[in-house]
Structure formats: structure tokens, C-alpha cells
Amino acid sequence: MLSDGATSCPLDSGLPRAEYTERRFKPRELPGIWSFIDWLPVDGWNPSTGASSVTYRSSGLAADLDLERLYISFSGYWPERGALMRTCSFKELEAAPTMQMLLDRKTEEILVVASAGNTARAFAEVCSVTGQPVILFVPVSSLDRLWTTVEPGRVLVVGVKGDYADAIKLAGVLSSRSGFRPEGGARNIARRDGMGTVLLDHVRRFDSLPDHYFQAIGSGTGGIAVWEASMRVIGDGRFGERLPRLHLAQNIPCAPVHAMWHGMSQEEMNFDAYGCPEGMHDDVLFNRNPPYAVPGGVRDAVISSSGRIYGIDNTRAASAQRLFERSEGIDILPAAAVAVAALIDAVESGFVGRDDEILLNVTGGGVKRLAEDHSRMRLKCDLRLGLEDSVDVLLEEILA
Ligand SMILES: *Cc1c(COP(=O)(O)O)cnc(C)c1O
Numbered sequence: 001m002l003s004d005g006a007t008s009c010p011l012d013s014g015l016p017r018a019e020y021t022e023r024r025f026k027p028r029e030l031p032g033i034w035s036f037i038d039w040l041p042v043d044g045w046n047p048s049t050g051a052s053s054v055t056y057r058s059s060g061l062a063a064d065l066d067l068e069r070l071y072i073s074f075s076g077y078w079p080e081r082g083a084l085m086r087t088c089s090f091k092e093l094e095a096a097p098t099m100q101m102l103l104d105r106k107t108e109e110i111l112v113v114a115s116a117g118n119t120a121r122a123f124a125e126v127c128s129v130t131g132q133p134v135i136l137f138v139p140v141s142s143l144d145r146l147w148t149t150v151e152p153g154r155v156l157v158v159g160v161k162g163d164y165a166d167a168i169k170l171a172g173v174l175s176s177r178s179g180f181r182p183e184g185g186a187r188n189i190a191r192r193d194g195m196g197t198v199l200l201d202h203v204r205r206f207d208s209l210p211d212h213y214f215q216a217i218g219s220g221t222g223g224i225a226v227w228e229a230s231m232r233v234i235g236d237g238r239f240g241e242r243l244p245r246l247h248l249a250q251n252i253p254c255a256p257v258h259a260m261w262h263g264m265s266q267e268e269m270n271f272d273a274y275g276c277p278e279g280m281h282d283d284v285l286f287n288r289n290p291p292y293a294v295p296g297g298v299r300d301a302v303i304s305s306s307g308r309i310y311g312i313d314n315t316r317a318a319s320a321q322r323l324f325e326r327s328e329g330i331d332i333l334p335a336a337a338v339a340v341a342a343l344i345d346a347v348e349s350g351f352v353g354r355d356d357e358i359l360l361n362v363t364g365g366g367v368k369r370l371a372e373d374h375s376r377m378r379l380k381c382d383l384r385l386g387l388e389d390s391v392d393v394l395l396e397e398i399l400a
Contacts, residue, residue, distance in 0.1 A: 007187035014295030017228060018189045025236040027204050033093060033197045035204075039232055040197075041189050042100040048129050049096040054083040055202045055359070060327035061340075065347050069357045071206065073198045077366030078330050079373070086149045086374060089333060089364035090198065090222065091115075091122035094191040098183065099126050101190045109181035110135060110398075114171035116164040116218075116277075116284045117145030118333075118364065120157075123183075124379055128153035135180075135398075137171040139163050142283075146379040149370070157379050158394060161386035163277060165288045174391045186221040186291040195222045196229030199244070202359050203233055210359035212352050213244040216312075216338035218287040220257055220298035222363065223248045227301035244359065246307030247351070248298070249342035251317060251335075254286045257298055261309040281317035282334035308351060310342040317341050324362075333364030 007016065022038040030037060032052040034045035053075040062070040074083050075090035085092045102111060111134045113123050120136040125148045127134040133154035138146060140159040148155075160167040168185075175182035184191065202210060209230060215222050223246050233239050250258040254276035259269045277283035291297040302309060312320075321337030323344075332340075343360055346352045370376075383397055 007182065007184035012295055015187055015192075015224070015291060015297060016189060017296060018193060020232070023235055025200070025203060025233055025239070027200070033096065033194060036197050036200045039200065039229070040097050040193050042097055043104045044100060046096070046100060046130060049099070049126050051084040051086075051092060051096075053090060053093065053198045053201050054078070054081050055205050056081060058328065058360075060329070061324060064323060064327050065344065066354060067347065067352075067358060068355045071202060071210065071357070071359050072328070073202060073359055073361045074330070074365060075198070075362065076330075076332070076364050077370040083366065085366075086370060087118070087121045087125045088367045088370060089118040089122065090195060090361070091119040092126065093194040093197055094119065094188070095122040095126040097194040098188060098190040099123075099130050099132055102132065102181070103130070107181065109179060111183055112171050112175040112180050113137065113183040114164070114167040115142075116167075116286070117142040118284050121146055121148075124148050124152065124155045125150065127155055135174065137167040139167055140381075140384065143381055144378075147376040148379065149374045149376055152377060152379055155379060156398065157381050157383075159381040159384040161384060164286065166387055168289075169387060170385055170391065174394060177391070177395070186219050186224065186297070192221060192225040192228060195225035198222070198361055199226045199229040199233070199359070203239065208357065209233055209239050209242070210244045211242075211356040212247055212346075212358045213361065214247045214339045214343045214346070214358065215249070215361040216282075216285055216335045216342070216363060217248045217250060217257060217298070218285040219290045220248060220292070220301070222361065223298060224291070224296070224301050226361075227305060230305075243305040246302050246305045247310065247342055247346055248302065248307065249310040249312050249338045251280050251282060251285045251338050252311035252313050254280050254283075255311050256288060257290050257292055258309050258311040260292050261299070261302070279314075281314045281338060284335050285338060308346075310345055312338045312341040312345070316345070320344055330365055331368040332362055333367070336362045336364050339363065
């Protein structure tokens with residue numbers, strides 16, 4: 001591990017990337033994502049965290065779409081398939097290595113996370129398991145997404161009167177104070193390399209890089225992560241030279257990455273006129289400031305892999321969700337249905353071939369399945385803040 005965990009580059013606005021000394025793809029005999037420890041920015045590992053995605057060859061959806069080699073990466077709770085993420089989304093792939101990285105560094109700083117819901121839930125659960133403190137900034141409208149399946153630990157929840165962008169702003173004010181540390185979003189290498197294990201799990205199980213990768217995106221961090229992981233796998237030398245094509249999907253009309261990809265200017269992108277993120281099939285996919293044009297960002301990843309960006313409306317997302325749940329037999333988060341709809345679009349348009357090797361990232365699911373096995377504890381909101389409020393109120397709360 002050569003990185004010091006910085007979230008910015010000294011020379012430009014690019015995303016910092018980890019350089020690992022190990023060049024070979026050699027999964028270790030460790031549980032969950034820790035088997036990829038050589039390509040994670042951590043030294044130690046925790047057997048109580050780090051559930052991995054599960055990749056399997058589809059028969060149900062594959063038959064419906066007439067695809068020969070459709071593989072599904074499932075991040076969520078589905079014990080029959082070995083999927084054990086109790087917070088039911090791939091944000092758990094981010095939370096576990098981020099907290100391990102902080103533990104390795106023995107930092108006294110308190111982590112500050114802004115989230116539209118799924119990231120906050122993942123950190124709440126992981127931090128409750130590890131005992132590390134965390135402060136979560138979540139829009140008030142998303143507070144019902146916050147729960148843990150274990151007794152909540154040192155988790156402080158700030159309900160933000162505003163949207164995700166406001167939550168990011170307020171979290172930014174607090175994390176610039178001494179004693180606090182920003183999670184970093186797309187700039188957090190533990191986040192990206194944790195999410196990149198989706199691709200590594202596929203390679204481990206099926207011994208090849210897929211031709212295509214489908215994912216629903218808000219910021220696009222998961223897409224960048226899979227692109228970076230693919231480059232590491234190619235660097236090994238045994239898996240060919242061709243990057244998987246990234247097929248990244250947004251929920252229109254609240255789709256900034258899709259709009260920028262099609263060349264819209266900042267002025268033309270008037271998401272407030274559509275009332276975004278209200279009315280979306282899943283508002284976790286709305287991020288006003290995605291890492292799109294920065295070096296190493298979404299645009300670079302999609303262009304260098306000859307990929308595509310899809311705009312999926314609610315009707316298509318809803319019907320894709322029904323199709324998936326019926327054909328695969330598990331409930332999925334609405335965000336993941338946006339990726340399924342993109343795959344259907346690609347099949348219909350001929351962007352993928354019947355015999356191509358396709359990896360579909362089902363980024364969240366199994367909430368209903370979880371309810372059969374575990375009870376959930378709602379996290380209480382400790383404090384409500386708006387942009388007009390000073391974070392000093394919050395500091396007093398923390399010190400109290
Ligand atoms: C966050 C999230 C996404 C989008 O992830 P990116 O960070 O944009 O790659 C997709 N699906 C679910 C379930 C999510 O929680």
C-alpha cells in the first residue's frame with residue numbers, strides 16, 4: 001500500500017489513485033472482500049465486516065433477454081446465494097475498507113459522511129460493528145433509509161433541511177474543522193477500491209474480464225472503480241488487454257451525467273425545473289456535482305472503455321424491476337432496476353451481442369428478504385440543521 005489516503009492530487013484536480021506493489025491478481029484465503037486485500041488500501045482486516053458482492057450466472061433474466069452469458073453481481077442480502085450485506089447495497093463495499101483504513105492509521109479524527117441514504121446506512125452499520133465514531137449528514141427526506149441490524153454504536157445523525165447537495169455542503173463545513181475527516185466521496189480510494197471488488201469477484205469466479213459492465217450511477221464512482229480494477233486485472237497479464245465497456249445508466253430527467261455526456265451546458269441543465277430529485281424512481285441516483293470531467297473521472301472511464309451512458313425514465317425502470325424480481329426471485333432496490341433497464345435497452349438496440357460476456361451490477365437488494373431473518377433498528381435523528389445554521393450547534397452537541 002503506497003497511498004497515504006489523500007483525497008486530492010497536488011498537481012491537478014484529478015482523482016488520486018492507489019498504486020499497489022502487488023501486480024498479480026492473487027485472491028487470498030480471507031473472508032469477503034478481504035480476499036482482495038492486496039488491492040485495497042488497508043493493512044489489517046476485520047472478520048466482522050467486509051461482506052462481498054456475489055457473482056452468479058443468470059438463468060432467469062438471461063432466458064428472458066435471450067443472453068448466453070449474463071452474470072449478475074448482487075450486493076445485498078440473499079443468503080441462499082451467499083450474499084450477506086445487511087444494509088442491502090454496495091455502499092457496504094465502501095464502508096468496510098474506509099473504516100479499516102482509518103483504524104490502520106490510528107487516527108483520532110471523527111469521520112464525517114454526507115449521504116442520500118444508502119451510504120449513511122452502510123457506515124452506520126459498519127461503525128456500530130467496529131465501535132468507531134461517525135457523523136452522518138442525511139437529507140431529512142431520506143432519514144427513513146437509516147437503520148442498523150445491530151445495536152447502534154457511536155453514530156450521530158444530522159438531518160439536513162435540504163437535498164443531498166446541501167448535506168454535502170454542511171458536512172464539508174464540519175469536516176474542515178480540526179478533529180474531523182471527510183469521507184471524500186469519489187476521491188476516497190477506499191471507496192473506489194472497495195467498489196472495484198465487484199469486478200474482482202467476477203474475475204475470481206469466472207476467470208475472465210467481462211465484455212460489458214452495466215450499472216446505475218449517481219456520481220459514477222462505481223463505474224470509475226470498476227474501470228480502475230479492470231486496469232489492474234489487465235496489468236496482471238493473464239486476462240487479455242481489453243477493458244470491459246462501461247454501460248452506465250441514470251434516471252432521466254434528473255440525470256446530470258447523462259446530460260453532460262450529451263453536451264448540455266450548466267445553464268441548460270435546469271434540474272430544479274423538473275423538481276429533482278422528487279419523483280425519481282430512486283433519488284439516490286441524483287448527484288448534482290458528479291466527478292465527470294476531472295482527470296480519472298466518469299468521462300475518462302467511459303471514453304477509454306468505449307462505453308455508453310443511458311437515460312432511463314421511470315416507466316422503463318419500473319417494468320425492468322418487475323421483470324428482474326420475477327425472473328431472478330429476489331427483491332431489488334429501485335436504483336438497481338435502472339441498470340436492468342439499461343441492459344434491456346442495450347439488448348434491444350444491439351449494443352450487446354447474444355454471446356457477449358455481460359456483468360450486470362445489481363447494486364442493492366434483499367431488503368424484503370432481510371426482514372425474514374433480522375429486525376431493523378431505526379436510527380434516530382440527533383439534530384436538524386439547515387444551510388443557514390452554524391455547525392457550532394453541532395459541535396456543542398458532540399462535546400455535550
Ligand atoms: C449509490 C448507489 C448507486 C450509484 O452509485 P455510484 O456511486 O454513482 O457509482 C447505485 N445503486 C445503489 C443501490 C446505490 O446506493
